Amino acid sequence: MPTTTDVTAMRTQIDELDDALVELVQRRREVSAAIQTARLAIGGGRVAPGREAEILDRYAHALGEHGPDLARAVLAVCRGPVTD
Secondary structure, eight states: OOOHHHHHHHHHHHHHHHHHHHHHHHHHHHHHHHHHHHHHHTTOOSOOHHHHHHHHHHHHHHHOTTHHHHHHHHHHHHHOOOOO
16 A cells, blocks of 8 residues: 555656656757747748647647647747747
8 A cells, every 4th residue: 555655755756757848848949949940031930830730649649638738738838829
């Protein structure tokens, strides 16, 4: 039977995983900003709907029903709101 100590240890693992996720999203945001700048410089739009659809599909296949919800949140954090 799990103990309070076990739960505390598992919560520590969750905190460490969350820290890693935040770091990865921050890195992803930096790369996304660079891609947006490059696309605009070559006459493209800031957002590539086809590419975003691929990302939504990948998250759906990997994570199931709520995967696309997570993908939309990651995309919003990394590219900002869609205005164009």
